[in-house]
Amino acid sequence: MSLIMVGMSHKKTPLDIRQKFYLHDPTILDALHWFTLHHPQSNIIILSTCNRIELYAYKINKEYLYSWWANACGADLSILKTHSYSYENLELIRHLYEVACGLQSMVIGEHQILGQLKHAYSLAQSVKCLKNPFNRLFEHCFFTAKSIRASFMQELIVPSLEQRVITIIQRRQPKNILLIGAGQTMHLVLKKLEHLNHPSITLCNRTDVKAATLADIYQCRYRSYDQLKSAIAESDCIVIATSSHTPLLTSEDFRDALSRTIIDLSVPANTCHSLLERKEIELIRIDALQHHENEDMIKHSIILKKAHQALTQAIERFNHWLATHSKREEVKIYRNTMQLEQKKLELAALKKLSEGEDPALVLKEFSYKLTQKLLHQPSLALKECELPAHE
Helix, strand or coil, X not given: CCEEEXXXXXXXXXXXXXXHHCCCHHHHHHHHHHHHHHCCCCEEEEEECCCEEEEEEECCCHHHHHHHHHHHHCCCHHHHHHCCEEEEHHHHHHHHHHHHCCCCCCCCCCCHHHHHHHHHHXXXXXXXXCCCCHHHHHHHHHHHHHHHHHHCHHHCCCCCHHXXXXXXXXXXXXXXXXXXXXXXXXXXXXXXXXXXXXXXXXXXXXXXXXXXXHXXXXXXXXXXXXXXXXXXXXXXXXXXXXXXXXXXXXXXXXXXXXXXXXXXXXXXXXXXXHHHHCCCEEEEEHHHHCCCCCCCHHHHHHHHHHHHHHHHHHHHHHHHHHHHHHHHHHHHHHHHHHHHHHHHHHHHHHHHHHCCXXXXXXXXXXXXXXXXXXXXXXXXXHHHHCCCCCC
């Protein structure tokens, strides 16, 4: 099967490089439409998250995928190849299943990646560019991931991204917290913050209506975006999570010497690199935030071993289906071909009978030719299976 995947993740590629090759949903949808139009026999699913970007494809050349990806991001192809990896066929299948189960995540067992994979799958489905066996691969992958998570992964201690933000805030004990952004990530952070009953939380967003709505839900203050600079000056802890393609926070925004903690949950990063050099500023980007050590490593390793064993069995079942699927297609082609040949021979026999030829001879000829047609392909297949004669 012509399966190929090219990608990059937190394991090999630093955030500064990953964010250059991040693909937003509108770009992904345009790509899916384009591939469907120009490569109707191919299939593609594009996964793009803060920790990994992976392009899964069927019947598409690897170099072609690399070139498209670099062009779509307006980035250097050589940098992409240096910092990425690729898998084919059986290796790809195992990698995909491990990703879906959270076994390849920075935080082992985290649950968000499965939802993100399903989102990537639904985008591809929306433009009708999925066919078997590619479609079946992802369906079985989701079923397996759900089963393994229910059986094993619930026992892992896996704090969510927003929970780790709350842990940092609890340790730093800031007086004034500023939240920049009003998307799903900030919604989750606010939901966790609600339990802290912090007296000073301010929300700011480029779209004032969104900020006001979210602030009303969680009973915190909001400032209009044109007041961002003054809101920054008053805050000693800033959490930012937006979809901006360029940094929103730069060194110019922090001219005082106040000690601050900035937590940047955005990809691409919403904080400029120079802030890392400021001694009075503690900048925590998403890569640093997601490092997590499990306290019970022995239990952790036992659970992971069981999960990998169950995963291997599930992959073997899919590979068995894949093998039978390819044979099933061959049988369908053979059956359709033989039905056409039978019809041709039948018409020829009826013509001879109408011309007055001996029915017994016509039937004998029809039977002989049909038998030859039926046995030709199986005979060739059997011959290929024979061992070579000893010299």
